[in-house]
Amino acid sequence: MTTDSLSALYQELAPCTGLELSTLLPADIQREVGHFNVFDLADLSESMSLRPDTPYPCRSFYKISLLRSRSCTEYANQTIAIEPDALVFSTPKVPFQWWPAEPQQGHFCLFTAEFLLPVLGGGTPDELPLFRANGYPVFQLTPTEAARASALFAQMQEELASDYTHKYDLLRAYVLELLHLGQKRQPATTLHPAHSAAARLSSRFVELLERQFPLETPQQRVQLRTAKDFADRLAVHVNHLNKVLKDSTGRTTTNLIGERLGQEAKALLRQTNWTLWEIADSLGFVDVAHFSHFFRRYAAMSPGAFRTPEAMPA
The missing domain is CATH 1.10.10.60 (Homeodomain-like)
Known part of the structure; x- marks a missing residue:
């Protein structure tokens, strides 16, 4: 992703958060091999000037969210009610809108396809079951799973703020663990489709x-x-x-x-x-x-x- 398109991505996100572009896009965030960032919804909600029923677009990046409050999403041709402790996956290939029903608690991370290239062997996120166009993006978590997902997001935020040289390798590992957590909730027929x-x-x-x-x-x-x-x-x-x-x-x-x-x-x-x-x-x-x-x-x-x-x- 180029510097211009990366800035455009955050200019799209900034009106949804009420935060300045310089706050959302720190100067040292990785740009060489894809892009990654993580947010706490409670932090963003405090500065949001938009109504709770305002839709938020996410068309420029892949996104994994841990939603701990009620909301609603329109994904492809489906309208899905989201209850607390849901893991939600969205891809820029499928129209996706989200309407919070109340002040939101939870986290989300966003990344470009290039970010996962080192761990996908040259493939793209769209080849994963969770990001397929005909997939289902919302998965209710057990209390144990929700606690693990929350801990992963906390680790992401801690690592992103660190000066560890290989922190992006570690962040990819955290993203992969979230992907596996979602895939465990999918039916076996979705994970292993027929090859006729x-x-x-x-x-x-x-x-x-x-x-x-x-x-x-x-x-x-x-x-x-x-x-x-x-x-x-x-x-x-x-x-x-x-x-x-x-x-x-x-x-x-x-x-x-x-x-x-x-x-x-x-x-x-x-x-x-x-x-x-x-x-x-x-x-x-x-x-x-x-x-x-x-x-x-x-x-x-x-x-x-x-x-x-x-x-x-x-």
Whole structure:
């Protein structure tokens, strides 16, 4: 991640915290191989000027949170109520919003994909079950697990403030322990998916679809928008792709593409100040009218109505 994009990440976070950019982004935080930081929610809550029901976007980084108060998250097409002592994983590849329901207690760490490269053998966090696009991001912890997770975050904060030469290696170890704690809560079928030809094709389709997101500037444009686009890229007949996806997900290729475009549209409407034209163009619609027609079918309201605070969930 470049210095400019790193600063932009914290400029995005700063309005959600009420803290100065120089406080959030200390000068000595690592920039050479990825980026990592950790926060205490109680500390941030004291300086927040936003209402408790204000949504907080997290589209620039991977994030692991230990939430010890009630809240609600909108993840992909799901709205999930979060009870105290939950471990939550979010990826920039999937639209994610969070609405605190009360003053928050807990911690979160955020990091770029590059930060975990030394321990993932060249892979990316998206290959981990916890960060897959079709995964489930919220895991309720037992009291023992919650105490362990809290201790890990405390160790992260202590280590990040230290002058230990190899502190980032140690921080990666703490992140890996949190990842394993989450993976222990997942069903075995999620951790060990089938490796049939159909499963591989489904996985490749999801990877191609998710690789196009998130859209970070109005100049970006979705390139693969139709079932034929994906079938051609995957070198299969469109009917075969549709059958495989229908069998594995219960939905058609077109449905899956439309749902993902709708998710991104919702994220852009609520988390950016892009014009409707810029959003429509980036998502590949010929004009705002076509985008509005699509969005009404997906969200049962116009893009403009969805963008207003009154349209946000309680």
